[in-house]
Amino acid sequence: MPWPLYLALKQLFPTGRFFSFYSGLSIVGVTLGVMVLLIVQTVMNGFGDKIRENIVARDADIRVIGNGILYDWKPLLAELEKRPEVLAATPYAEGVVMMKNDNIPFMPFIRGIDLNRESNVFPLDQFLDNVEIEELSCTLDDLDDETIILGIDLAHSLQSGPGTTLEIFTPLMLEKAKRDEVLLPREMELAGLFQSGWYEVDSNSAIVTLRVMQELYGLGSGVHGIALKLNADQNAEIVARTLQRYFDKSGAHDVRVLSWLKKNESFLFFLKMEKWVMFFIMIFIILVASFSIAVTLSVSVLRKTREIGLLTAIGARQSQVASTFCLQSIAIGVMGVALGICGALLALHYRNIVVESLLKLFNAQNSFYRLYGFEGIPASYSVRDFVLVAIFTLILTAVAGLLPAIRAARLKPAEALRSE
Secondary structure, eight states: HHHHHHHHHHHHHHHTTSSSSSHHHHEEEEEEEHHHHHHHHHHHHHHHHOOOHHHHHHHOOOEEEEEEEEHHHHHHHHHHHHTTTTEEEEEEEEHHHHHHHHEEEEEEEEEETTTTTHHHHOHHHHHHHTTOOOOGGOOOOGTTTTTTEEEHHHHHHHHHOOOOOOEEOHHHHHHHHTTOOOOOEEEEEEEEEEEOHHHHHHHHHHHEEOOOOHTTTTTOOOOEEEEEEOOTTTOOHHHHHHHHHHHHOSSSOOEEEEEHHEEEEEHHHHHHHHHHHHHHHHHHHHHHHHHHHHHHHHHHHHHHHHHHHHHHHOOOOHHHHHHHHHHHHHHHHHHHHHHHHHHHHHHTTTTTHHHHHHHHHHHHHHHHHHHHSHHHHHHOOOHHHHHHHHHHHHHHHHTTTHHHHHHHTTOHHHHHHHHO
């Protein structure tokens, strides 16, 4: 073993002690910085992935949207289903209505679906199965032109239960009123509930048949668009661009083709920026730890001035003296990174247990779900993030040892040996 490395380790782990007190504090600082940074990055990845999954589940891979009402949509649907990259397709109509139960009003987002095709594109059966209360559970067979299915949190807001009759007011009433006509609200019975696990959807969505939605919005036989589910190996954005070029060139259908990525581009960009902003903020923890390393090594240089002078006097080169302190800094960084990764993995493994305990302590389970939209804290492990954090931390800790190392290397032997 080279003597600079041996001396560096000897100073970190003095004889008779597991490690030096000041070096231990520096290692703890680096460990905490790496832990916090990795936990934040992994949780942010989890939130991003979970939100993307929910967006795809609600919005499908691609939507072919008419620039007006699509009346001649059946040939378009058949044409899309024949394409090899398309796994399934379904027509839909959607919009906002006012819904009332007794004197409790709400304005949810309502979607009209094709009962024979919807489950091929959206995991609606899974959402219906998530409802654990037997009286409020249902299947698509229970949905008809006289019934409606609500998100579980929307039903709670409306204080509705099995057999509740809801009144639905549509924008078509305003058009009728302009012509001095009166359109009565549509009365529909609650068939059951669905639960997607995303509060934004569960608290603001309702499902009816496509025929009912066409009547509510006065669409006749038209629809608003066609939702597509692609084969697993297909890229939604590339397929969307290909379809848009095809429709623009053929001119047969006046439609816009939007992938779920394009439709939610601004929101997804915000998520990505939020992750990197959090990374930038958390870096300062490691910077503080790096300063503590620099201070610790500077104090070590002052305490060992005579030893440094002795090493120089017996022939040690300046580079060897400097490398002794640089290696200490790197060793602190390596141990801090290793312990930080282990601590982060441990904390992430038990994250939901800790959060559930805290929520029970403060009786805030429902508030957490409504605030974040998820039932637990998601996590998505990225090797790239772990490697990036490790490399960045090692660079910072190595740089932190440069100033004390340079100062030690510049000490003159005669002055160092006279030091008290």
